[in-house]
Amino acid sequence: MGANHADYQHIVVPEGGSRITVNADKTLNVPHEPIIPYIEGDGTGTDITPAMKIAVDAAVAKAYGGERKIHWMEVYAGEKATGIYDADTWLPEETLSAVEDYVVSIKGPLTTPVSGGIRSLNVALRQKLDLYVCQRPVRWFKGVPSPMKKPADVDMVIFRENSEDIYAGVEWQAGSAEADKLIKFLREEMGVTNIRFPEQCGIGVKPVSEEGTKRLVRQAIQYTIDNDRDSMTLVHKGNIMKFTEGSFKNWGYELAAEEFGAEPLDGGPWMTMKNPKTGKDIVIKDVIADAMLQQILLRPAEYDVIATLNLNGDYISDALAAEVGGIGIAPGANISDSVAMFEATHGTAPKYAGQDKVNPGSLILSAEMMLRYMGWTEAAELVIKGMEKAIAKGEVTYDFHRQMDNAVLLKCSEFGQAVADNM
Ligand SMILES: NC(=O)C1=CN([C@@H]2O[C@H](COP(=O)(O)OP(=O)(O)OC[C@H]3O[C@@H](n4cnc5c(N)ncnc54)[C@H](OP(=O)(O)O)[C@@H]3O)[C@@H](O)[C@H]2O)C=CC1
Numbered sequence: 345m346g347a348n349h350a351d352y353q354h355i356v357v358p359e360g361g362s363r364i365t366v367n368a369d370k371t372l373n374v375p376h377e378p379i380i381p382y383i384e385g386d387g388t389g390t391d392i393t394p395a396m397k398i399a400v401d402a403a404v405a406k407a408y409g410g411e412r413k414i415h416w417m418e419v420y421a422g423e424k425a426t427g428i429y430d431a432d433t434w435l436p437e438e439t440l441s442a443v444e445d446y447v448v449s450i451k452g453p454l455t456t457p458v459s460g461g462i463r464s465l466n467v468a469l470r471q472k473l474d475l476y477v478c479q480r481p482v483r484w485f486k487g488v489p490s491p492m493k494k495p496a497d498v499d500m501v502i503f504r505e506n507s508e509d510i511y512a513g514v515e516w517q518a519g520s521a522e523a524d525k526l527i528k529f530l531r532e533e534m535g536v537t538n539i540r541f542p543e544q545c546g547i548g549v550k551p552v553s554e555e556g557t558k559r560l561v562r563q564a565i566q567y568t569i570d571n572d573r574d575s576m577t578l579v580h581k582g583n584i585m586k587f588t589e590g591s592f593k594n595w596g597y598e599l600a601a602e603e604f605g606a607e608p609l610d611g612g613p614w615m616t617m618k619n620p621k622t623g624k625d626i627v628i629k630d631v632i633a634d635a636m637l638q639q640i641l642l643r644p645a646e647y648d649v650i651a652t653l654n655l656n657g658d659y660i661s662d663a664l665a666a667e668v669g670g671i672g673i674a675p676g677a678n679i680s681d682s683v684a685m686f687e688a689t690h691g692t693a694p695k696y697a698g699q700d701k702v703n704p705g706s707l708i709l710s711a712e713m714m715l716r717y718m719g720w721t722e723a724a725e726l727v728i729k730g731m732e733k734a735i736a737k738g739e740v741t742y743d744f745h746r747q748m749d750n751a752v753l754l755k756c757s758e759f760g761q762a763v764a765d766n767m
């Protein structure tokens with residue numbers, strides 16, 4: 345996009361620091377003092393974002409003894425943007441342009457009303473910046489309360505397709521001229537006879553493409569290779585949605601064969617391939633989505649990297665997070681070929697907004713992924729150490745406290761500080 349930074353209307357570019365850039369081979373060029381844009385977020389975003397900054401600044405200072413520093417640059421979206429720009433501007437153009445120009449950013453959650461009102465700004469950011477991978481790692485931290493018998497067995501990384509599917513919001517309200525027109529077309533020109541109540545029907549479209557599927561599955565398999573993981577599972581509902589979810593499964597296997605040399609295992613459909621870096625076998629398999637939701641509870645050790653469609657990925661993310669303490673510590677990243685935007689798995693939790701109460705661990709761990717993405721591994725390790733030690737001491741926010749005996753109840757900001765103090 346290449347905006348002229350002097351032209352920003354409301355974004356204030358920090359005096360110090362410079363931009364991260366992307367090299368021709370797609371590696372990052374990270375200066376010692378990068379400028380990182382952040383969106384504070386609606387609701388509890390105002391609580392967790394400052395707590396995240398406390399922990400991250402402490403990790404960077406400790407890891408690099410003052411030689412590296414993040415210069416935070418606030419950019420606006422959601423309710424805050426409507427106060428700063430105007431009442432109708434929820435996602436300013438200059439926010440999109442800054443997130444793209446500065447390459448790596450982090451955001452708090454943004455509210456989406458149910459039924460009517462604006463469409464999701466979170467989805468809009470992913471679509472407009474083509475952040476097609478939603479990567480959500482799920483692991484257990486020792487001491488975190490869990491409903492699982494063996495929570496350490498839960499160690500999975502979800503690769504959720506982030507740009508397509510019914511989630512993209514191509515839909516029309518019942519009774520609208522558009523819904524009526526589409527239903528008429530389907531019935532009269534496409535031979536559709538099974539729309540049960542055509543006069544009263546809202547209708548949505550579920551686009552799933554070969555390219556969209558393959559670019560996601562490619563990243564999932566590459567991650568499996570790079571991190572020496574055992575398997576990659578395609579999760580779909582292809583028995584029912586044959587040409588969308590079923591095709592996702594077929595294209596996923598096809599990509600594994602074409603680009604990674606995978607071959608049928610015991611006659612297929614599962615496949616096997618060698619990790620080119622370690623020589624270890626990797627199993628490429630698939631599971632139907634409803635069965636997967638029971639598998640991750642009963643046999644979590646058998647699942648590792650997961651590639652799935654947008655809506656399935658949304659459901660599986662929260663379900664898996666619940667197995668290792670809840671969405672209060674569930675991190676994530678939205679990634680394109682050139683831009684990465686880190687964000688928690690959860691939403692704005694409006695009933696807790698502004699109470700300095702919720703768990704900022706989700707956004708702190710999202711920032712940990714961001715530091716690793718930048719190559720600042722030492723700082724990332726310190727974030728993990730700070731989290732592990734704070735939790736091991738029983739210094740936790742309300743969500744863990746209510747499930748633990750003898751824990752110390754911390755506020756959101758206090759947990760951010762506890763992570764910093766325990767590095
Ligand atoms: N990427 C994004 O920005 C996302 C935005 N949203 C949006 O957020 C809004 C609210 O959605 P909702 O369905 O209530 O889901 P939320 O994820 O916001 O909250 C659901 C519940 O999860 C728990 N929770 C959430 N965040 C934390 C935290 N940081 N620490 C501890 N517990 C937490 C709370 O559980 P308990 O009540 O048990 O304490 C909370 O009531 C909606 O407008 C939705 O569209 C939703 C998801 C993602």
Ligand SMILES: O=C(O)CCC(=O)C(=O)O
Nearest residue numbers: 455456464466467658689
């Ligand atoms: O955009 C939203 O409001 C919800 C998004 C969501 O639940 C998710 O991405 O996990």
Ligand SMILES: [Mg+2]
Nearest residue numbers: 658661662689
């Ligand atoms: Mg979700």
